[in-house]
Amino acid sequence: MNNYTILKWEKLLLWLVPPILRKKTHINWLNVLLTPLRSLYEDILYKMQHTGQVIYLEKVLNETFNITKEYNPNLSIEQKRLEGLIYIDESIKPSLQYLYLHKEYYDPDKTLADGSLKKGLLRIPLFQIFRNTEYKNKNNKPVYLAHQEDYTKVNYANFRVFIPADIIKSKTIDIETTESNYKLQSEAIKIATREYHDLLNFYKLAGKSYESFAYSTQD
Structure with a gap:
């Protein structure tokens, strides 16, 4: 079965050019002119094939910033950590803890x-x-007695993005800090890479917020 979303650009160009103009130099020149349109088409097609679901968002993040790893959506969080993948987990929000006499x-x-x-x-x-x-x-997930201010004055992110520390050390994703010994997984880090935020803001649902954390694969 043919996939009509995948275009064979070289063959398509050859079909559109009249036989009298099918010279190697002319075809190469047209291929150069066609490159921006081809890149735009593939970029739009890639975005249309992915949504804001967790597995798709994780896939896009790994294919963009963690290209040495092969993403498998069937892995558990523990397995993703062992494999050194970028993964997403729910946010930590204080739950109501009741005390009884x-x-x-x-x-x-x-x-x-x-x-x-x-x-x-x-x-x-x-x-x-x-x-x-x-x-x-x-x-x-820490368990503690929540204060009223925890529900009225603190804004919690809707989800957390966990990034392997090796990616940050290799400068594939830059962080806004001068400290080399930042705390792994205990404190949110500020990402300075604009492409990272543009990608998340494009795919995630409107109104959803996120925090980024670093983790070590040796933990």
């Missing part, structure tokens, strides 16, 4: 229907409680 779950003196008392009767909790030794922090 002990008496809300334990009633030491419960009056039964016959008027007698039963000591230490446990109520069935409506919520599951995690102790510090039982709770497992997933995806390196």
Whole structure:
């Protein structure tokens, strides 16, 4: 089955030129004139084949700034980190943490229907409680008690972009800092490469914000 979006430019040019003008020098000259149109066509076609979905946005980022790696959308986040790929993860926002009194779950003196008392009767909790030794922090997301200002005065990004530190060290993507020992993954970094922001702003959904982080493949 033919793919009609892919043009064979050399053959198309040869068909459009009259036989009397099909000289090698003339064809080469026309190919030079056709190069800007060919580049524009391929660029527009590439953009039309990608959307703001995570897998497409990751694919575009890796094909632009991480060309030595082959992007596989089926990999997990852990596998993408091991492969040294640019990947996207959801943003960290403080979740509501509720504190309950002990008496809300334990009633030491419960009056039964016959008027007698039963000591230490446990109520069935409506919520599951995690102790510090039982709770497992997933995806390196910190758990803390959020203040009201965390919801009213702090603007959180909609998603995070994680970039291998090797790409930044090689200056493929420049950052706005003079420190060589910036903190990996703990603090957002400011990207100075204009192409990086233009690419993200072109594909991402309107109104969505992002933050960039660096990570080491040895972590």
